[in-house]
Amino acid sequence: MTTIGEMGEDALIAAFAPRLPVTDSEILGPGDDAAVVAVDGDLVVSSDILVQDVHFRMDWSSPEDVGWRAAMQNLADIDAMGAVPTALQVTLAAPASLDADWVLRFADGLREACEPHGVGVVGGDLSGARDVIVSVTVLGETHGTEPITRADALPGQLVAVSAPLGAAAAGYVQLAEGREIDAESIGLFRRPRPRIGAGLEAALHGATALMDISDGLLRDAARIARASEVGIEILGADVPLHEGARLVAIELQVDPRPWALTGGEDHAMLAVFPRASMVPGGWTVVGETTDAFAGIRVDGEEPDRLGWDHFGA
Amino acid sequence: MTTIGEMGEDALIAAFAPRLPVTDSEILGPGDDAAVVAVDGDLVVSSDILVQDVHFRMDWSSPEDVGWRAAMQNLADIDAMGAVPTALQVTLAAPASLDADWVLRFADGLREACEPHGVGVVGGDLSGARDVIVSVTVLGETHGTEPITRADALPGQLVAVSAPLGAAAAGYVQLAEGREIDAESIGLFRRPRPRIGAGLEAALHGATALMDISDGLLRDAARIARASEVGIEILGADVPLHEGARLVAIELQVDPRPWALTGGEDHAMLAVFPRASMVPGGWTVVGETTDAFAGIRVDGEEPDRLGWDHFGA
Incomplete structure (x- = not known):
């Protein structure tokens, strides 16, 4: 094994x-003070x-998994605006003792x-650090169409x-729990x-609000409710549960209901549509917006717990 | 004191x-899945x-200092392309025990x-982490002019x-050393x-290569030498030394010469100009490019040490 400390920064970058992916939008790639990227329409970022040990464990996820996840959750954020992702900035901080092979497989x-x-x-x-930290900024473009925010849902x-x-x-x-019951959900x-x-x-079907579910359906739906100044009633029985989770x-x-309601990181899209005929095929209606209350209710009740808080217990 | 763990993510963001700065380029700011930014010309990123404990110490730098430095070194990177900075993405990872006031003063x-x-x-x-980690991505625009890279310096x-x-x-x-001899250089x-x-x-004066000095004059000049496939001869006596450092x-x-030659983080600009009449007033010529050798020499000798390696000893 060669550590990244032994290899040194320049050799590691070389x-x-x-191994990194390239994009047609790139005008100037890695290696200078900054990259230069063509943008069609406005920039979405x-x-x-x-x-490490907050979002991933080195013994649970391979380096490829960590790279995949870092990229994919960022691509979902751009998709969640109804925009098109084009490029990533990827920052890696890691201890000098990290195997250089980890970094290459991460790429x-x-x-x-x-x-x-x-x-x-x-x-x-690239930087040194006590833990492995991956920070990604994703760039996308609107192609001249309007981004879909969380703020324009209406009651009903x-x-x-x-x-x-x-x-x-x-x-x-x-x-x-150290058990493998369903390989797909572990994957x-x-x-x-x-x-x-x-x-x-969703954007092309006329969604009025749109986001990806990263911190749990309830917490993320609450964000749409707050931004749009509506209430959201979720019908618990209608929330589709992944078959492996079942x-x-x-x-x-x-x-398993809490997994579907408050478990994060599935990165499915959550959208609000004006009427049933506008909901795309394959999507599932899980509730409705209302002006009868603020915030989130599940089957008429305020939930005890919304989901993941990044600093909370 | 209220910790960020006690405060919770949503209250902390609120x-x-x-307290964050705003830009006229912003079309949609913080709070959605992504921000939307207008770009004039190409995007420079x-x-x-x-x-913490790699780039800053909590006992040496105030929260305001850390925020300042994170912003400023990124603004310098865009300036180092001859482009204009417009916006930052700022990611903060920190332990739940961090004083919330630290985060506000960082802003x-x-x-x-x-x-x-x-x-x-x-x-x-925002995220939890064992150490305080600040990751910044800066966005800028070219206004339709060509970015100046490190790669177009010519010999002579x-x-x-x-x-x-x-x-x-x-x-x-x-x-x-726990001493205050010159307050300005500490600042x-x-x-x-x-x-x-x-x-x-520098770009407007016709620089052929341009970068900011973040890892030390020699290491960064070596990067221009490599990218442009030239040698660079530095004249040690001509390198201007900050008066406080003296x-x-x-x-x-x-x-004090090693501070000027290999000390990083001054973020002054390093540029190559075709001839003396093109060097802007206030700049200092410290050497020249050559095709007589590759890499860096100082007063005719290859230096023992170039400067800062982020994973090295």
């Missing part, structure tokens, strides 16, 4: 850079950070996630999700596979 | 966001990470650095710096004050 994961979408890594930064509209929920939480529970915890393009689809819950004899 | 530092340049914070991310041209060097290193040495270590616009000035060196009875 080995790392050729978002950032996410992954921290492979970035490439596997990005290449099918024509997205490239155009730059970033339908709330829908693009895919079944709860797989990532079911995968996490299996890894935490989806390690490598979320949101359908990139579902957000653009199997895991049966085996563990636990209730 | 207190933090109003760069990222830098600051890690104040970002604002103090950015506001004079019309730069705003348009988004970012002049290498120049925009300001005296060594202040940040002299400031670091004083803090490390410049805590808050680098590169003249944003010096890079654009005073500190006299008091400590040490040679």
